[in-house]
Amino acid sequence: MRYFDARVIENRTLGNGYFVLRLGGCDSLAQSRPGQFIMLRGDWGRDPLLPRPISLLSVAPEGRADLLAKSIGRGTRLLEAATHGTRVSILGPLGSSFPEPSAGRYDLFVAGGVGLPPLFMQGEHASRRGLVDHCEMIYGGRTSRDIVLLSEMRGLGLATCVATEDGSMGRRGRVTSALEARIDHHRATGRAQALRILACGPREMLWAVARIAEAQGIECYLSMEEQMACGFGVCLGCAIPARSRPFRYTCSDGPVFCASDLIIPPPPTATESAP
Amino acid sequence: MSAAPVEPTRPSLAIRCGGIEFRNPILTASGTFGYGKEFDSLMPLSALGGLVTKGISPNPRCGNPAPRICETAAGMLNSIGLENVGVEGFATDKLPFLRTCGAKVLVNFFGTTLDDYVDCGERLGKLDGVDGLEMNVSCPNIKAGGIEFGRDPQILGDLVRACRKVISKPLWVKLTPNTSDIVALARACADAGADAVSVINTITAMAIDVRTRRPKLATTFGGLSGPAIKPIALRMVYQIHRSGIGIPICGIGGIQCATDAIEFFLAGASTVQVGTQNFIDPASAERITREVEEFCLQNNVSDVRELVGALKRQH
Numbered sequence: 250m251r252y253f254d255a256r257v258i259e260n261r262t263l264g265n266g267y268f269v270l271r272l273g274g275c276d277s278l279a280q281s282r283p284g285q286f287i288m289l290r291g292d293w294g295r296d297p298l299l300p301r302p303i304s305l306l307s308v309a310p311e312g313r314a315d316l317l318a319k320s321i322g323r324g325t326r327l328l329e330a331a332t333h334g335t336r337v338s339i340l341g342p343l344g345s346s347f348p349e350p351s352a353g354r355y356d357l358f359v360a361g362g363v364g365l366p367p368l369f370m371q372g373e374h375a376s377r378r379g380l381v382d383h384c385e386m387i388y389g390g391r392t393s394r395d396i397v398l399l400s401e402m403r404g405l406g407l408a409t410c411v412a413t414e415d416g417s418m419g420r421r422g423r424v425t426s427a428l429e430a431r432i433d434h435h436r437a438t439g440r441a442q443a444l445r446i447l448a449c450g451p452r453e454m455l456w457a458v459a460r461i462a463e464a465q466g467i468e469c470y471l472s473m474e475e476q477m478a479c480g481f482g483v484c485l486g487c488a489i490p491a492r493s494r495p496f497r498y499t500c501s502d503g504p505v506f507c508a509s510d511l512i513i514p515p516p517p518t519a520t521e522s523a524p
Numbered sequence: 525m526s527a528a529p530v531e532p533t534r535p536s537l538a539i540r541c542g543g544i545e546f547r548n549p550i551l552t553a554s555g556t557f558g559y560g561k562e563f564d565s566l567m568p569l570s571a572l573g574g575l576v577t578k579g580i581s582p583n584p585r586c587g588n589p590a591p592r593i594c595e596t597a598a599g600m601l602n603s604i605g606l607e608n609v610g611v612e613g614f615a616t617d618k619l620p621f622l623r624t625c626g627a628k629v630l631v632n633f634f635g636t637t638l639d640d641y642v643d644c645g646e647r648l649g650k651l652d653g654v655d656g657l658e659m660n661v662s663c664p665n666i667k668a669g670g671i672e673f674g675r676d677p678q679i680l681g682d683l684v685r686a687c688r689k690v691i692s693k694p695l696w697v698k699l700t701p702n703t704s705d706i707v708a709l710a711r712a713c714a715d716a717g718a719d720a721v722s723v724i725n726t727i728t729a730m731a732i733d734v735r736t737r738r739p740k741l742a743t744t745f746g747g748l749s750g751p752a753i754k755p756i757a758l759r760m761v762y763q764i765h766r767s768g769i770g771i772p773i774c775g776i777g778g779i780q781c782a783t784d785a786i787e788f789f790l791a792g793a794s795t796v797q798v799g800t801q802n803f804i805d806p807a808s809a810e811r812i813t814r815e816v817e818e819f820c821l822q823n824n825v826s827d828v829r830e831l832v833g834a835l836k837r838q839h
Contacts, residue, residue, distance in 0.1 A: 252566055252807055290804065295598040295751050295780075298804060340806060476593050478600060478803040483558040485604045486593030495586040496607075 250343060250481060251277035255314070257335040265394040266320040267363070268329050269306065275314035278342055281305050283371035284472055284505040287341030288480035289316075291331065297323045299478050300340065302500070304449070306366040307373055317398070319363040343480050345505045347447050347470055350375040355435065355443040356384040359428050359458050361450020362395050367472050367505075368449055369398060372407040381406045387431055389424025389450070393417040424450070425457045432465055441467075448472065453517070459508040460516065469508035475499040535820035536827040537813075539573075541795040542720025542772045543694030544628055544656050546573035549828055550785065550813040553776055553799035554579055554632035554658065554698070555604065557809075559618040560625050563802070567810040570626025576722075576797060577618070579632040579660045582644045584610035594731050594740040599750030599778070600800060601729055603743040606634060606663070611647045623653035630696065634660040637667060638686055646690040656694035659687060662702075662725045662747075674700040674725075677712035684716035696774065698722040701753075701760060710764040710771055720772040722797065723764060724757045750800040754778030758791050765792020765833055780808070782815030789831040 259271035278287070283305075290300035301324040307315040320329040331337070347367065350356060356375075358368040368386060375381045385408040390396050392415050402409050411419030412427035420427050428446070435444055448458045449472035462469030475487035482501030490512040491497040497506065537548035551574040557563060560575050569575065587607030594601050609617060614631070622629045631648050635641035645657055661674030661683065674680050674697075684697055697713040699706060701724040710721050726747025731740040739745075757777025764773055775793030778800070779785050785796045798809045805811070820828060 250565060297595060298598055298750055298800075299595050299600060300804065338805070476591055476595075478593055478602075478800075479806070481562060481806075483556065483562050484593060484602070484803055485587060485607050486591075486602060488587060488590050488592055488607075490589070496590075 250341065252338070252340045253277055255337055255339050257331045257333060257337065258313070259333065260329075260331055263397045266329070267397050268318060268320070270316045270318065270328060270331065272314045272316070272337065272339075274312050275308065275339065276312040278305065278308050278314045278339075279310070279312070281308050281342035282346035283374050284346035284367045285342040285344050286480070286504060287339050287343060289328075289337050289339055291327055291335060291337050293327060297327075300338070300480070301325070301328075302474075302477055302480055304366040304472070304504075305342070306369055317363065317366045317369070340480055344500055345503055347371050347472070347505050348445070350378060350380040350383055352380060352383060353443065354383060354445050355440050356445045356447055357428065357431060358384060358386045359424055359446060359448035359450070359454075360386060360388045361424055361454040362390050364448075364450030364454075364472070365398065366449075368447060369402065371447060372402060372405050376405040376407065385410065385431070387412070387424055387427050389413065389427065389454075391415065424454065425461060428458065429461060432461070432467070444468075446470070456513055457516070459511070459513045462508055463513070470505055471508050471511065472504045473499050473506060474504065532821055533826065535817060535825055536829075537817060537820070539794055539829055539832075541774060542656065542696050544574070544630075546628055546795060548573040548813050548816070549789070549795040550809055550816065551576060551630070551774065551795055551797045552802060552809050553797035554660065555602075556799040556802040559614070559622065560627075560629070561618070561621045563806065564621075564625075566806050568626070571810045571813055572627040573795060573813070574628035574630055574655070575625070576630045576632050576658055577614070577622070578608050579606050579634050580608050580611055580614050580644065580648060581606065581634055582611055582640055582647070584608065584613055589742040591740065591742055593746075596729070596731055596748065597752060599748050599752030601731055601741055601746035601748055602726070603741045603746035605743075611644060614648075615651055619651060619653050628655040629653060630656045630658045632658045632660050632698070634663045636663060637665075638683055641683060642686050642690055645687045645695075649691040649693045654693065656696060656719070657691055658696040658698050658722055659684065660698050660725070662698070662700040672700055672702065674709065675703055677705075677708045680709055681712035681716045684713050684718050688717040694719045696720040696722050698725050698776075699760075700725050701756060702728050706760040707763050707767045707769070710767070711769050714769050714771040718771065720774055721764065722774040722776055723761050723793070724753070724777055727753055727756065749778070751778035751780055754784060758787055761788055761793050762791040762835070779812070780804075782812055782819050785812055785816055786819060786831060789828070790833070790835040792833040792835070794829070794832045
């Protein structure tokens with residue numbers, strides 16, 4: 250964990266509020282592992298006050314780090330407006346990472362919307378290690394406008410299956426339906442024993458993925474998101490109920506957790522899930 | 525032969541507050557600095573005047589359900605629930621590092637009954653490496669229907685007096701701002717034998733998510749901290765100082781830079797604690813220490829003690 254200043258060297262708009270921020274001066278992040286994150290803050294004065302936790306999308310030599318974000322709140326809106334040369338302070342790399350890709354396993358990456366970065370980075374990592382054939386991306390969003398960086402994933406050689414809720418791209422429906430279909434496919438081809446699920450996305454999606462994994466007896470890792478002030482186990486704000494202890498911390502125990510250690514809530518009732 | 529350039533004389537930052545001699549007047553606040561070790565790679569802890577640990581209770585506590593924090597305008601709310609490792613866990617796992625950290629160590633502590641406080645304070649006070657204790661009196665008093673111990677001068681005085689009897693080390697009391705008379709609370713502490721008051725703890729507050737129509741914190745109410753509360757903290761420090769009680773004051777509330785700290789000194793605080801800023805800029809406490817020295821140099825202040833209570837009257 251290092252605390253340092255970096256500068257924006259490129260801000261690439263992807264449409265629909267999505268953007269990739271390329272930072273320079275991030276040599277301290279060179280050894281970051283997929284799933285890890287940084288706490289980032291610009292010269293924002295007193296509002297917003299706290300730094301923002303952001304997953305790494307990619308790190309490269311010469312101190313370059315890429316982040317993918319969507320402009321939703323005050324912090325991400327300010328980041329979206331950042332231009333070349335904008336100074337940001339960074340604390341990182343922080344937190345836990347996904348398990349290493351392995352020739353003996355086959356990993357199903359399940360990404361929902363802006364939950365893509367850690368799984369993209371895992372795909373990049375697998376590609377560098379010559380193991381990209383041992384994983385695939387199942388990537389979901391509300392519409393085609395929530396699906397980004399497809400050509401980059403193709404460039405890694407990462408097989409990608411897209412699902413959109415409105416059917417505007419790929420399979421129509423939720424990413425969890427696509428996941429179930431892919432599990433069925435792998436069962437039919439005799440690969441079921443090797444399967445692992447690695448997921449990142451909205452909380453309800455992650456719980457649904459964990460329930461599918463549990464029902465099917467598949468090892469599952471979830472990258473969680475929670476409100477946090479510090480990012481390194483001091484504020485204790487990011488508590489999450491767990492089996493091994495009453496609470497675990499998203500920043501220092503996570504953000505990647507083995508799903509079997511988390512207390513997965515039951516599926517929402519019809520009333521709760523109604524819009 | 526030209527004369528060697530004259531180095532400006534470094535100002536003296538050393539100060540005594542509440543029975544403890546500090547290298548400088550910058551401390552870090554309980555709940556924002558863990559048990560010290562978390563910040564070891566971010567700054568030399570020996571550069572600080574002191575640090576105040578996370579609040580310790582007699583036994584470990586696991587804290588409140590999530591969400592526990594939320595950001596507000598120029599501040600944040602927290603309702604962590606005083607999660608901590610307990611006296612034994614602190615003595616075994618946390619204190620060995622603190623003994624070597626080079627800063628003065630104050631241990632914040634609390635209980636849910638008077639007996640709890642006394643037991644906790646007595647055990648912590650006997651530990652080697654603890655320079656002083658800071659009582660958190662913002663906890664609900666179970667026997668008095670859950671009202672904070674620290675809101676009633678009588679109850680507060682009794683609590684401090686009971687702890688004072690069993691604690692020989694310096695004893696500070698962290699006052700709650702959730703009161704209409706902060707001076708009465710400070711006086712109760714002074715009369716009961718406290719060595720200093722830390723002013724202030726967080727302000728009870730809430731935030732609402734209009735989309736879900738629910739409170740943003742699982743416990744509905746939490747403590748507001750950060751720059752949003754600085755003017756209130758400053759006012760309370762000044763009221764206590766001006767009252768003439770004479771108890772040393774450690775100022776706390778929204779300190780982000782040397783100017784903020786110096787405002788507290790002028791209002792009457794002899795030390796300050798940096799709190800929420802440790803989350804925003806985790807190396808800030810050391811930076812503020814350097815900035816205070818710089819301020820003194822630039823303003824011909826040879827000793828930081830000259831600033832304490834040096835507020836001039838408004839014309």
